[in-house]
Amino acid sequence: MVLSGKKIVLAASDSESSEYLGSQWRQMLLATLPARYARYLGTDWSIKNEVSPDGRAMYVPHGLRIIESLLINKFGPDDIAVCYTDQMEKFIGEQTRVVGLHAHNPLGITFATDIYPTFYGREVEPINAAEFRRMVEHPALQQHRSHLKIIVGGPGAWQIEKKNLQETWHIDTLVHGEGEDVAVSLFESALRGEALPRRVETDSPKLDLIPRIHHRSTFGTVEITRGCGRGCQFCSVALRAGKSIPLEQILDNVRVQAAEGADTVLLVTEDLFLYEQGPKFDTNVPALRRLFESIAAVPGVKHLSLTHGTMAPVVRDPDMIGELQIAVDKSLDQHRASTHPDKRYQHMFVGLETASPRLFNQFMKGKAYPYRAEQWPEVVLKGMEILNKHNWFPICTFILGLPGETREDTKISLDLLYALKNSKWCVIPTLFVPLEDTRLATQASAKLFDLTDLQWEFFFTCWRYNMDFWRGANVSWRFNMGIPIYYYLLGRKLFGSGIKYPLFRLGHFPERLLRRHLYLDFSNGNEPRFRAPEIVPIPEHRRRPDLPILQPEGSHEETLAI
Ligand code: B12
Ligand code: SF4
Structure with missing residues (x-):
């Protein structure tokens, strides 16, 4: 008898592997749509990913590529296959001993994915969750259950534990955290048929344990740093030890991506400005420039794309963004509001x-x-001014419903939002979610159904800005007409009358009809409470002694800016 299947099979769901329209933020939004209506929303075709002739996945999330590399380095490539859900039956067979699944957001219980499907009704499953379920309940796993182990890892593995689904899905081990220190020994035990631990919690690996990848990742992802150190209490990567990946390793990974057809490289980091940083979060601008230039010079690379960054370094070093002009020249994205000769941003x-x-x-x-x-609103406004001037249009998130948020807190955020009215950006309101591996893990989630009138105003004002900036004059009368129809048919039943006026602002109702009912008044050119200052002074004890003290133009105050 010829034994079928590979000994080790690694898989990622279609929605988490997708390079939807080549756009990360569209892929993020896609994941938030309710699976039940995906067909009608014209999205089901979009999660069809490229498959190589032998059935392997052409690209999967980077974390799974790291696991694949660790296993290839230990066991060689012949016994390992990486695939999407629809190809699992091709690789899972009599010979298979272990299946490793990647979980970025397997149940859709984070931020945006927990919010947006709710607009279609209470019991809706986001695409991400439906696609993960389709993978973990795959008939090939049931059929070969008796001789294989299932290991699930990834940043969203905690969700499975939280919802008590480990038994239901017959998952032998859930790996929480970075995989480098544990993957090889776990897979080795599984290959030997030994019993595996139910859960494994990992530490941050030493830098030299992070392997070079062997194959292409979704969006041409290449890690440039890992960890952060700023310590936000709601953030799951805050606890990862900070490190920069050596340039040669980054370039090797870029070459691998380009050789397998990626023409865009996504630089993954918690904060771009931490790359090869100096002490106390000092941005290393020459290192960043060298990084961009050397990646752009790799044959086959046409575009550079970025994940995360913070505002404070932009304000602290106002010339930096101008010095990183190559990031705009090499961007894939274009917008009419850009002043770049090719309209890139x-x-x-x-x-x-x-x-x-x-x-x-x-x-x-x-x-x-x-x-x-206390300086944060000014830092945000100044940072936005600098970024926009150089054609960087950031995608910004706000968190509604942080533990203990009062009406006064929401009003201050609304004031900042109003001051950002004419910015070139995208603003995504999210709801607080107590991620498992964070310091706020035991707090209660914010719920869409419990939002106050002010929080709803914040929520829909964000989307009104986005509509106006990204769709411009193309916002259709159909969309505007659809808003009251949605409100009277479904919205008020789901969320109560608190959403009425905020929602009508999204539908471009005349402000004179709304202003009595809302906190922000768009109608009479009100002066915002916050403004971008010429310089945001750095508190004396945090100044860098090596940098000169600058005077703002026309001012005699002794203020420091760097
Ligand atoms: C790039 C990225 C994206 C990209 C591309 C995603 C992709 N599909 O490849 C985009 C922008 C599209 C995206 C979207 C979303 N993302 Co995202 N994303 C990231 C980011 C910045 C990097 C991911 C990465 O490649 N990291 C590097 C690799 C090496 O780390 P890793 O994936 O964690 O893998 C390690 C371990 O998890 C483990 N591991 C991974 N897989 C496996 C498998 C096995 C078997 C084992 C044993 C171990 C294991 O070992 C790996 C090596 O240490 C992270 C933040 C971060 N810095 O990690 C957020 C992050 C993962 N995303 C997050 C979220 C919430 C989302 C969205 C749900 C956002 C939303 N809509 O609300 C969507 C989901 C969309 C989707 N369908 O995938 C959260 C997850 C939160 C959580 N803990 O639940 C993170 C942590 C951001 C954050 N700080 O909140 N994302
Ligand atoms: S990655 Fe962002 S949210 Fe997380 S700790 Fe760092 S600055 Fe805070």
Whole structure:
């Protein structure tokens, strides 16, 4: 009898592997759509990923590529296959002893994925969750259950434990955290048919244990740093030890991606400005420039894309963004508001989270360093001014419903939002989720059904800005007409009348009809409470002694800016 299957099979779901329209933020939004209506929303075709002629996946999330590399380095490539759900039956067979599944957001219980499907009704499953279920319940896993182990890892593995689904899905081991230290020994035990631990919690690996990858990752992902150190209490990567990946290793990974057809490289980091940083979060601009230039010079690479960054370094070193012009020249994205000759703009995800100094101080004060929490609104406005001037249009998130948020806190955030009205950006309101591996893990989640009128106003004002900036004059009358129809048919039943006026603002109702009912008044050119200052002064004890003290133009105050 010829034994079928590979000894080790690694798989990732279609929605988590997808390079939907080549756009990360569209892929993020896609994941939030309700699976039940995906067909009608015209999205089901989009999660069809490229498969190589032998059935292997052409690209999967980077974390799974790291696991694949660790296993290839130990066991060689012949016994290992990496695939999507639809090809699992090709590789899982009599010979298979262990299946490793990647979980980025397997149940859709984070931030946006927990919010947006709810608009279609209470019991809806986001695409991400439906696709993960389709993978973990695959008939090939049931059929060969008696002789294989299932190991699940990835940043969203905690969700399976939280929802008590480990038994239901016959998962032998859930790996929480970075996989480098544990993957090989776990898979080795599984190959020997030994019993595996139910859960494994890992530490951050030493830098030299992070392997070079062998195959292409979704969006051409290449890690440039890992970990952060700013210590925000709601963040799951805050506890990962900070490190920069050596340039040669980064370039090797880029070459692998390009050789397998990726023409865009996504630089993954918690904060771009931590790359090869100096002491106390000092940005290393020459190292960043060298990084961009050397990646762009790799044959086959046409575009550079970024994940996350923070605002404070942009303000602390206002010339830096101008010096990184190559990031805009090599961007894939274009927008009519860009002043670049090809209308290009670069983006990165920036967490603004709140404007309330009280909440900021309590949960994320490291994010503003070297500035103080009270300066955060000014840091945000100044940073946005600098970024926009150089054609960086950030994708910013705010968190609604942080533990203990009061009406006063929401009003301060609304004031900052209003001051950002004319920015070139995308702003995504999210709801607080107590991620398992964070310091706020035991707090209660914010719920869409419990939002206050002010929080709803914040929520829909964000989307009104996005509509106006990204769709411009193309916002259709159909969309505007659909808003009251949605409200009267479904919205008020689901969320109550608190959403009415905020929602109508999204539908471009005349402000004179809305202003009596809302906190922000768009109608009479109100002056915002916050403004971008010429310089945001750094508190004296946090100044860098090596940098000169600058005077703002026309001012006699002794202020420091760097
Ligand atoms: C790049 C990225 C994206 C990209 C591309 C994602 C992709 N599909 O490849 C985009 C922008 C599209 C994206 C989207 C989303 N993302 Co995302 N994303 C990231 C980011 C910045 C990097 C991921 C990465 O490649 N890391 C590097 C690798 C090496 O780390 P890793 O994936 O964690 O893998 C390690 C371990 O997890 C483990 N491991 C991984 N797989 C496996 C498998 C096995 C078998 C084992 C044993 C171990 C194991 O070992 C690996 C090596 O140490 C992370 C933050 C971060 N820095 O990690 C957020 C992050 C993973 N994303 C997050 C979220 C919430 C989302 C969204 C749900 C956002 C939303 N819509 O609400 C969507 C989901 C969309 C989707 N369908 O995938 C959260 C997850 C939170 C959580 N803990 O549940 C993170 C942690 C960001 C954050 N700080 O909140 N994301
Ligand atoms: S700055 Fe960002 S990555 Fe760092 S701890 Fe805060 S939220 Fe997490």
